[in-house]
Amino acid sequence: xxxxxxxxxxxxxxxxxxxxxxxxxxxxxxxxxxxxxxxxxxxxxxxxxxxxxxxxxxxxxxxxxxxxxxxxxxxxxxxxxxxxxxxxxxxxxxxxxxxxxxxxxxxxxxxxxxxxxxxxxxxxxxxxxxxxxxxxxxxxxxxxxxxxxxxxxxxxxxxxxxxxxxxxxxxxxxxxxxxxxxxxxxxxxxxxxxxxxxxxxxxxxxxxxxxxxxxxxxxxxxxxxxxxxxxxxxxxxxxxxxxxxxxxxxxxxxxxxxxxxxxxxxxxxxxxxxxx
Numbered sequence: 001x002x003x004x005x006x007x008x009x010x011x012x013x014x015x016x017x018x019x020x021x022x023x024x025x026x027x028x029x030x031x032x033x034x035x036x037x038x039x040x041x042x043x044x045x046x047x048x049x050x051x052x053x054x055x056x057x058x059x060x061x062x063x064x065x066x067x068x069x070x071x072x073x074x075x076x077x078x079x080x081x082x083x084x085x086x087x088x089x090x091x092x093x094x095x096x097x098x099x100x101x102x103x104x105x106x107x108x109x110x111x112x113x114x115x116x117x118x119x120x121x122x123x124x125x126x127x128x129x130x131x132x133x134x135x136x137x138x139x140x141x142x143x144x145x146x147x148x149x150x151x152x153x154x155x156x157x158x159x160x161x162x163x164x165x166x167x168x169x170x171x172x173x174x175x176x177x178x179x180x181x182x183x184x185x186x187x188x189x190x191x192x193x194x195x196x197x198x199x200x201x202x203x204x205x206x207x208x209x210x211x212x213x214x215x216x217x218x219x220x221x222x223x224x225x226x227x228x229x230x231x232x233x234x235x236x237x238x239x240x241x242x243x244x245x246x247x248x249x250x251x252x253x254x255x256x257x258x259x260x261x262x263x264x265x266x267x268x269x270x271x272x273x274x275x276x
Contacts, residue, residue, distance in 0.1 A: 012224065013258030013268065019218030020163075020258040021251065022172065022226045022265055024067045024093075024155070026132065029078055031071035032099035046077055050231045054081050057231055058088060060241075064248055067262040069095035069132040069155070072117030075124050086126050091261040093130040093155070094121070103137030107145065114149040129263045130155060136174070143167040153266030161223030163269060170266035174226040178214055181233045183207050184240060204239050211247045218257055224265055 012020035029048040030040050050057075068085055072094055075082060086092050094117045096102065102110065114131070121128050129152045133142070136157025146154050146169050158173025165171070176182045176195060183202045193199045202210070211227065218225045234240050251259050260268075 011222075013260060013264075015258070017258040018256040019215075019222055020224040020260055020265055020268075021215065021218050021254070022067060022224070022260060022262045023061070023064055023229075023248070023251065024069065024132075024174075024226060024262055025229050025231060026069045026095055027099065027230050027232055028068070028070045028074045028081065031073050031097075032134075034073075035098040035100060049235050051078055051081060053231055053235055054084070057234075058085065060245060060248065061090070062248070063089075064251060065090070065259055065261045065264065067091040067093050067130070069093040069130075071095050071097060071099050072113075072120040073098050075120035079124055082121070082126065083124055086124075091130075091263045092121060092126050092128055093132055093262065094118070094128050094151075095132050096134050099134045101135045101137075102133030102142075103135050103139060105139075107139075107141055110139070110142065111145055111149070114145060114151070118149055118151075129153060130172070130266060132156070132174075143169045143171075152270065153262065155226060155262055161217065161221050161225060163224040163226075163265060165269050165272075170269040172224070172226055172262045172265055172269075174228055177210060178226065179228040180207070180240065180244075181230050183210060184237060185233060204243050207240070208243050208246065211243070212250075215250065215254060215257065226262065 010016050011018065028050055030045060033040060068090060070082060070092060082092060097113045097117055100113060118128060131146055131151050132155040138156045143166060153170035153172055155172045155174060158171065160175040163172050182188060184207050186201050189199045214225045214227060217223065229244060234244065
């Protein structure tokens with residue numbers, strides 16, 4: 001049952017801004033490749049390009065609030081990177097154990113992955129509050145499973161701007177066209193086609209226009225918008241890096257928008273009944 005829709009109310013965040021935007025990232029290391037069955041040489045394991053990219057990546061994000069949804073198996077492989085991200089004041093969210101496609105798992109598998117993931121991050125001194133399901137699915141019973149795992153929110157595929165609370169869990173959705181890889185990765189032609197979107201990937205200027213439109217949507221609809229970027233995509237498509245840097249620059253001067261982690265937005269949604 002939806003308990004609190006995403007409505008203008010008194011505004012977003014402590015300063016009651018017109019709209020809200022969450023800068024978020026997905027994936028770290030070899031986890032997704034292992035789940036796909038890719039063969040990784042022993043000497044390469046633990047030395048993924050996204051790990052070497054981390055200092056530049058963290059510097060690019062700078063002091064902006066941001067959430068990184070990380071496969072929890074990385075707590076065993078890249079604990080220092082995860083601690084450094086959290087130590088910089090950023091949020092760590094769960095992205096399954098090894099990027100398992102959430103809509104293809106049964107309830108017992110999902111519950112086991114949630115338990116192991118929470119435990120793995122907790123062992124690093126990090127208590128995650130949120131979960132983004134790989135593939136974006138919200139299977140029947142998932143919200144109760146998140147709540148039972150001690151999570152306060154999820155970030156699945158959903159209607160743009162429809163951040164809300166349902167069954168005691170904040171839902172902070174993303175739309176496909178707000179995912180960098182979905183728009184700019186040439187390898188995702190088939191996925192775009194299955195979703196009824198144009199199959200060719202967009203140009204970097206077109207992608208920049210989509211990001212600008214997301215900010216306009218947040219302002220015009222007085223809504224919250226979630227945007228997703230992937231470190232591995234930024235590395236594979238280096239022309240995307242200037243686009244992200246420019247977008248972060250726009251967020252820094254967006255005085256009418258609350259730029260917040262997914263977790264902070266979720267907390268505000270839980271608090272909204274008391275605010276209004």
